[in-house]
Amino acid sequence: MIAQHPTVVISGATGAVGSATAAALARRGARVVLMARPSERLDSLVERLGGIDNRVSQVPIDLASMRSVRSAAREINRTGGHVDALLNVAAVFVNRYQKTSDGFERMLATNYFGPFLLTNLLRDRLLGGGRVINVAAPSTTRVDMQRLFSKEQFDAMYTFGATKALDLMFTFELARRAKRWDVRANAFHPGLVRSELMSEARRPIRILARLASSSPGRAAQDLADLAISPAHAGTTGWFFKGTRRLDPPKTATDETEQVALWRRTAELVEMEIGGF
Ligand SMILES: NC(=O)c1ccc[n+]([C@@H]2O[C@H](COP(=O)([O-])OP(=O)(O)OC[C@H]3O[C@@H](n4cnc5c(N)ncnc54)[C@H](OP(=O)(O)O)[C@@H]3O)[C@@H](O)[C@H]2O)c1
16 A cells, blocks of 8 residues: 655755655655755755655765764664655766775765665665665676775776666665565666766766756656556566666676675675664
8 A cells, every 4th residue: 555645765865866856756745755965955955845844854874884874774763664665866976996984985885885785774664565766777887896896996987887787786686585575676777867976977978978868857757656656566676767667787687696796795784684
């Protein structure tokens, strides 16, 4: 059954896709929990969507810090309420190697480790019909964990592409594991959307992205649909572009690799018992 005011937790809420999706969901009556790093743009988004009295709240999170992820998850878990959907939208692209406080490369932490840990820590809020949607891309990058941990071999485009492939692999393994908790997991490709995401990329990529991208409105409506529409209540393990199923790249579909990746990631983020 779909609640009259479903609760949807959205990371990357201040970005192009996240803010448009939050607005679309708020218009459809959802309670939206906006997650991003504390900033004026987060505060003003809360205001723009009607303020805290209007079923809009914010939870600060820095996905690059596992400590911050744990603290944000605790804040959401404290409320004890059911989360109907968790949208892992946030991502970052940086053009040089940066190490986080946990010793991870920054894109790897923000785009993959943080969402992985957050999702697992919210398991008990999601169980019984919750939906996890990981915003990804049809990345054909083959994941090489050793390379992702090597400062010497750092290549921004490789790392970014790998994090999007990791998001796909994570989704498919999550979909299998989450069945016993009655939770669904799907991945979503928003298409090329005008945003600041690739502002540190090389000029030709920035120009290409600008020329080929469009406003986030369509992607936001589709993502909102996947999050709360009864039509998608039972769908799991799919990769969507819009609301249509897309074949995931072959590089992300090997089940043995997905299982191994899950185990390795759980170790790396020191996930305590209680995840999916
Ligand atoms: N744009 C495209 O063409 C495109 C294409 C395919 C897939 N996607 C995917 O769509 C998603 C959204 O992209 P977008 O274009 O909307 O990007 P965006 O406008 O740059 O937004 C990125 C969001 O991520 C958040 N973020 C970055 N670092 C963070 C951190 N350390 N902790 C918490 N939040 C952090 C930002 O929040 P704060 O900086 O305010 O904390 C912001 O809300 C991403 O997953 C991206 O890979 C985008």
